[in-house]
Amino acid sequence: MTMNLLGMPRRRHTEFRLFGGAIVDLFYPGISQVAVEEKAAHMPRGLALLDELLDERQAAPGDDLLSRMLHAQHNGETLTRDEVRSMVALLMSTASEPVGHLINVAMVNLLRHPEAMAEVRADASLIPAAVDEAYRYDGFGKLNLPRFPLEDVELSGVRIGKGQQVFGVFASASRDERAFPDAAVFDIHRDNRKSLLFGDGPHVCLGRWLSKVVVETMIEKLVTRFPAMRLSGEPVYTQNTFFRKMVSVPVEVGR
Ligand code: HEM
Structure with missing residues (x-):
């Protein structure tokens, strides 16, 4: 549901799911060092995919939440790339499960x-x-x-x-x-x-x-x-x- 809301392409759902799962699991207090390393390994790929998608939607907005966040304006200000990334992380961690x-x-x-x-x-x-x-x-x-x-x-x-x-x-x-x-x-x-x-x-x-x-x-x-x-x-x-x-x-x- 979260992926559809954000407009993530279907062919990338499995990779985004691993990325989303890693964000959630890394948040838990008491996670073991082995688990931290295993989960953290999904982060660079997930972030790269997200940046790819953000570039695409910046250039050609669609009818999805990512495009809306990228192009939203308030008093002439837009969200920075880091703010959009952090909103995506928040949504993937709160909404996925x-x-x-x-x-x-x-x-x-x-x-x-x-x-x-x-x-x-x-x-x-x-x-x-x-x-x-x-x-x-x-x-x-x-x-x-x-x-x-x-x-x-x-x-x-x-x-x-x-x-x-x-x-x-x-x-x-x-x-x-x-x-x-x-x-x-x-x-x-x-x-x-x-x-x-x-x-x-x-x-x-x-x-x-x-x-x-x-x-x-x-x-x-x-x-x-x-x-x-x-x-x-x-x-x-x-x-x-x-x-x-x-x-x-x-x-x-x-x-
Ligand atoms: C049955 C499903 C869900 C339950 C039971 C649930 C429950 C909660 C709870 C208890 C909080 C924490 C509130 C607090 O700390 O005061 C929260 C925060 C949040 N939830 Fe959900 N949630 C659900 C689904 C979703 C979905 C589908 C989304 C997004 C589409 C979402 C987005 C968020 C966000 C962004 C926050 C953080 C809000 C903030 O800190 O300002 N949640 N949710």
Whole structure:
């Protein structure tokens, strides 16, 4: 999805995917030295391909986000090449994975809660609420993007020094009884307006509305196309600092 949005040519998708994966993985604290070297090896090729593409779109703009970023003007100013590169890195790191994870989480939780699944099948307008609840109840995002206090602060009795890196923990916020009474219950009718699924404040997720449309459409297709689908085992997760990544989900789709 991100590659199409940016207008990356299909023949280059595999190479850009390796580049995008490297950007994401190199961001993780605690990554091993071997992994750093393996991932960093994809960077020069990825950057060269990106620069090639930026030159092309500079000369002949298309109807894609890259062209728009290159040619956007505000008070006569345009973005520098480094600013566009850094926006691409931000989009490739934030947008490449979470949509797929949310589809998995929503589907698995509906399959685990047959009453909710029956309601959603009978009334597709409940799908957005069901997706929000699945994420709150069984979220895949562990942490928000880091924040750095501008001065020393004390929060809930903990002193945080100026410039220290701070992460919010979504799993904890999503099960906070003050925001979500009976937080341990999966309830597609609950009020999820306090959900932090897409962050909050000035840095709220840029892809929020696009992601919601994609995920909700996909869930509607899956529940209507496969009415007899059921879980035939437990999902398998990989270890990852930022995401609870579901890498496989055994299902029987039935007829
Ligand atoms: C289900 C899918 C997605 C989820 C759950 C999600 C969630 C998030 C979260 C939690 C943040 C951090 C907010 C914070 O730290 O306060 C974030 C930031 C961001 N997301 Fe998403 N995201 C999704 C998809 C996307 C997509 C598809 C795009 C782009 C097309 C995107 C672009 C961004 C960007 C650019 C930021 C950084 C915003 C900033 O720092 O100002 N995201 N997202």
